[in-house]
Amino acid sequence: MNLTEADKKKILEWLEDKCGAMRCLACGQNQWELLPFSTLQIGFDLHTTRFHYHNGIPFIGITCVHCGYVMQFSSGVIGFKPEPPQKPEIKESEKGS
Numbered sequence: 001m002n003l004t005e006a007d008k009k010k011i012l013e014w015l016e017d018k019c020g021a022m023r024c025l026a027c028g029q030n031q032w033e034l035l036p037f038s039t040l041q042i043g044f045d046l047h048t049t050r051f052h053y054h055n056g057i058p059f060i061g062i063t064c065v066h067c068g069y070v071m072q073f074s075s076g077v078i079g080f081k082p083e084p085p086q087k088p089e090i091k092e093s094e095k096g097s
Contacts, residue, residue, distance in 0.1 A: 001038045003034075007080060010079065011060055011080060015032075015062070015073070024066065024067060027066050031065040032062045032064060033063050033064075035063060038075055039072065041059060059072035059073060059075055
């Protein structure tokens with residue numbers, strides 16, 4: 001999901017308030033860039049033994065401009081809650097036993 005300018009402003013204000021001058025865990029620099037979209041960590045369904053995005057956790061990502069390290073923050077904690085993806089219907093023949 002692409003972030004609007006209002007979303008970006010809200011996220012950057014939250015990061016500044018909660019994290020201040022946060023340094024990169026990999027290189028120690030403090031030059032960050034907000035990813036232009038929210039990300040979703042995929043889940044794994046034990047019943048069907050498939051990876052999927054239905055039960056994933058939505059994240060907001062930032063990237064260290066110096067080394068490329070990516071850090072993720074829970075979008076729900078920030079107050080940014082994207083719409084969850086629609087869960088496709090699984091046919092009985094596709095379900096694991």
